[in-house]
Amino acid sequence: MNETSATVATVAAKSAMAGETGTKPPQLRAARIRKQSIIKFVILFITLAFLFVPLIAMLVFTLRHPLSGRWSAAPWIAIFTGNGESLGADLTVLWQGIGTSLALCAVTVVIMLLLMVPTMVIVHIRSKALERAIEWVATLPLTIPAIVLVVGLGPIYRWLSADVLSTNPIWLCFAYVILVMPFAFRAIAVGLNSIDVKTLVEASRSLGASWPKVFFRVIIPNLWQSILSASFISIAVVLGEYTVASLLGRMNLQVALYQLGQSNSQISTAMSLLALLFGVVLLVALDLISDAMRKTREGK
Amino acid sequence: MTAAIAQNGPAAAKVAGPSANSSSSTLARHRQELGTFAVTLPFFAYTACFLLAPTVIVVIGAFQTRDGGFTLANFNKLFEPNTLSAFVTSILVSIASSVIGTVVGGLASYALVIGAKPNGLMRRLVSAISSVLAQFGGVMLAFAFIATIGINGIGTMLIKTLTGFTVNPNWLSSLPGLVTVYCYFQIPLMIIIFLPAVDSIRPQWREACESLGGNTFQYWTRVALPILAPRFISAFLLLFASAFSAYATAAALFSQRSILVPLMIQGAMRNEMDPNQQGFAQVLAFAMIIVVAIVMLLSHAVEKRAGRWQ
Numbered sequence: 365m366n367e368t369s370a371t372v373a374t375v376a377a378k379s380a381m382a383g384e385t386g387t388k389p390p391q392l393r394a395a396r397i398r399k400q401s402i403i404k405f406v407i408l409f410i411t412l413a414f415l416f417v418p419l420i421a422m423l424v425f426t427l428r429h430p431l432s433g434r435w436s437a438a439p440w441i442a443i444f445t446g447n448g449e450s451l452g453a454d455l456t457v458l459w460q461g462i463g464t465s466l467a468l469c470a471v472t473v474v475i476m477l478l479l480m481v482p483t484m485v486i487v488h489i490r491s492k493a494l495e496r497a498i499e500w501v502a503t504l505p506l507t508i509p510a511i512v513l514v515v516g517l518g519p520i521y522r523w524l525s526a527d528v529l530s531t532n533p534i535w536l537c538f539a540y541v542i543l544v545m546p547f548a549f550r551a552i553a554v555g556l557n558s559i560d561v562k563t564l565v566e567a568s569r570s571l572g573a574s575w576p577k578v579f580f581r582v583i584i585p586n587l588w589q590s591i592l593s594a595s596f597i598s599i600a601v602v603l604g605e606y607t608v609a610s611l612l613g614r615m616n617l618q619v620a621l622y623q624l625g626q627s628n629s630q631i632s633t634a635m636s637l638l639a640l641l642f643g644v645v646l647l648v649a650l651d652l653i654s655d656a657m658r659k660t661r662e663g664k
Numbered sequence: 665m666t667a668a669i670a671q672n673g674p675a676a677a678k679v680a681g682p683s684a685n686s687s688s689s690t691l692a693r694h695r696q697e698l699g700t701f702a703v704t705l706p707f708f709a710y711t712a713c714f715l716l717a718p719t720v721i722v723v724i725g726a727f728q729t730r731d732g733g734f735t736l737a738n739f740n741k742l743f744e745p746n747t748l749s750a751f752v753t754s755i756l757v758s759i760a761s762s763v764i765g766t767v768v769g770g771l772a773s774y775a776l777v778i779g780a781k782p783n784g785l786m787r788r789l790v791s792a793i794s795s796v797l798a799q800f801g802g803v804m805l806a807f808a809f810i811a812t813i814g815i816n817g818i819g820t821m822l823i824k825t826l827t828g829f830t831v832n833p834n835w836l837s838s839l840p841g842l843v844t845v846y847c848y849f850q851i852p853l854m855i856i857i858f859l860p861a862v863d864s865i866r867p868q869w870r871e872a873c874e875s876l877g878g879n880t881f882q883y884w885t886r887v888a889l890p891i892l893a894p895r896f897i898s899a900f901l902l903l904f905a906s907a908f909s910a911y912a913t914a915a916a917l918f919s920q921r922s923i924l925v926p927l928m929i930q931g932a933m934r935n936e937m938d939p940n941q942q943g944f945a946q947v948l949a950f951a952m953i954i955v956v957a958i959v960m961l962l963s964h965a966v967e968k969r970a971g972r973w974q
Contacts, residue, residue, distance in 0.1 A: 396880065400778065403775070404775040404778060405775075407771045407772055407774075407775040408772065408775045408776065408786075410768075411768060411769075411771075411772040411775075411851065412790070414768075414847075414848075414851065415793065415794075415797065415848075415851070415852065417812065417819075418805075418808035418809055418811070418812045418848065419808060421808065421811045421812035421817065421818040421819060422807065422808050422811045422812075424811075424818045425811035425816075425817070425818055428818075430816030431816070479706060479707055479710055480707070482703065483703060483704050483706070483707040486700060486703045486704070487700065487703075487704060490696065490697075490700040491697070491700050494700060494701070494704055498704065498707065501707075501708070501711050501715070502711075504711075504715060505715065506960075507905075507956055507957060507960045508715070508719060508953060508956070509905075509908075509909030509911075509926075509952060509956060510909070510911065511909060511911040511926045511929055511930075511949070511952070512719075512722060512909070512929075512949040512952050512953055512956075513715075513718050513719070514718075514933075515718070515721075515722050515725075515929060515933065515945045515946055515948075515949040516717065516718025516719055516720070516721035516722040516725075516949070517714070517718045518933065518936075519721055520713075520714070520717060520718060520721070538713075538714050539714060541710070541714070542711070542714045542715050545711075600795075600796070600799070600800050601799065601800060603800065604799070604800030604801065604802050604804070605802070606802045606803050606911075606912035606915070606916075607802075607911045607912055607915075610912075610915070611930060611933055618802055618803045618804075618912070621803055621804070621807070622803050622916055625803075625807060625916070629807070629810065629811075632807060633807045633810075633811050636803070636804035636807045636808070637804075639804060640796055640797075640801070640804055643795075643796035643800050644792050644793055644796050647791075647792040647795050647796060648788060648789070648792045650792075651788050651791065651792060
């Protein structure tokens with residue numbers, strides 16, 4: 365130990381003698397890295413504490429009855445057995461909300477894919493100008509907040525539910541496709557830019573494949589990772605959506621959580637925690653997919 | 665959609681081949697362009713129905729009287745003390761939470777990147793949690809804070825038993841409380857926005873700075889911060905827009921009081937049949953579009969500057 369520090373000192377002395385060029389002696393750099401890692405640890409610790417404390421509080425809140433102070437797993441048992449009677453809560457609203465939200469996820473993803481994928485592929489091959497126009501339109505919902513959109517959607521949905529469709533919450537999918545569009549667009553655009561679509565199409569066309577065949581047998585298999593990540597992010601957005609559903613008076617998971625929160629906050633907090641966890645799992649999966657995508661691209 | 669491509673197929677097949685020679689090429693190109701446009705029609709038709717139409721309805725509604733005539737009278741309500749104070753509160757909360765969010769989130773993303781493996785578990789987990797909290801939290805974030813420092817919150821109980829101090833149960837709906845709740849999605853949002861920017865800092869820059877005799881302070885003030893500044897400013901503007909348009913968390917926290925613009929829109933929408941409220945929701949929404957559009961334009965302008973370093 366002593367010896368090594370002595371060598372370091374001599375090296376330092378040598379490099380100091382080496383001139384006024386300003387090259388840092390190595391132990392100073394080591395000190396900087398040490399200092400950096402301390403700062404790094406402190407910053408991360410504080411940030412993560414701020415992010416995790418409310419989540420931990422949520423967990424504790426579901427386990428400890430706020431008024432009596434008794435500890436029990438009753439809210440979790442109620443959720444997993446589907447019977448909230450022991451807590452005096454009616455869970456039908458919650459099941460209804462979850463059912464609607466899951467159905468909305470499926471329908472929204474299908475419409476989004478049908479609308480975006482063929483359009484984006486064709487435009488990517490044929491026209492740069494149209495591609496830019498589509499990018500502009502698809503990312504526009506980031507600029508128009510949902511709370512603004514819902515003011516204009518009100519009359520449209522009144523007309524839709526009275527004259528064309530019904531008041532069934534499933535029709536919220538039309539609005540949700542717009543909400544997920546910016547996220548889905550980015551995910552698909554990443555995939556399109558990472559493969560050479562034009563060559564693929566020209567090659568398969570010159571080998572005699574029809575357009576549908578090119579699309580389903582060549583392009584889709586090459587794009588499946590971005591299609592999957594677009595779908596995942598859309599699912600996460602739809603599961604977390606509250607603004608449009610609540611202001612249009614439709615029931616979905618978040619509206620149900622809010623209503624249940626008025627009568628039994630423990631169960632709704634437990635369910636929120638589950639939903640957040642599900643979101644994290646979805647996004648970690650998304651991250652792994654994009655990682656795999658990058659690897660295959662680099663492997664080429 | 666696929667049917668459209670299939671129909672388009674034969675026509676495209678004729679022109680896409682290498683045989684499209686000079687005599688028919690202009691005609692062919694026109695047909696091809698027409699075909700391309702036809703394929704994009706469903707996309708544009710859909711966005712016209714569910715994105716353009718609602719926006720147009722909001723804008724027209726803001727200038728419309730009860731019987732459909734043109735008026736500017738709706739905008740009078742925008743300058744009533746109630747509305748003005750909602751705008752001031754909204755903007756204050758957005759600015760405060762964005763400042764805290766950009767600074768803390770920026771530092772956190774720096775700490776996540778520097779000296780860590782590019783795809784470490786820590787970074788993966790933090791960015792996934794951040795995306796969930798930043799984009800999909802909504803009502804659930806309100807529950808998290810009610811469970812923490814609400815009337816029966818765990819934090820409230822702990823503070824009471826440990827120090828004997830009772831946290832004001834209305835603290836959450838006060839301005840500092842609201843800023844804290846908003847920071848809970850602003851900091852994660854900053855982390856996801858800013859991670860790529862920190863990734864673009866190359867260690868070689870620091871080495872170059874050091875070998876030229878610069879110290880840490882000089883590196884930060886002369887090299888790193890000037891490069892990051894435009895990205896930092898545009899991230900701040902994005903955070904502002906996100907806080908300004910956030911609705912779900914605030915709506916779940918206060919069911920009655922309309923202290924923020926989005927909550928005021930909610931109130932106006934519920935009382936739409938009231939003749940006094942004619943066009944009020946639309947006017948508020950229109951004002952929000954203007955504010956967010958200005959912020960987004962600024963952010964685009966700043967990002968263009970940042971593009972010089974990419």
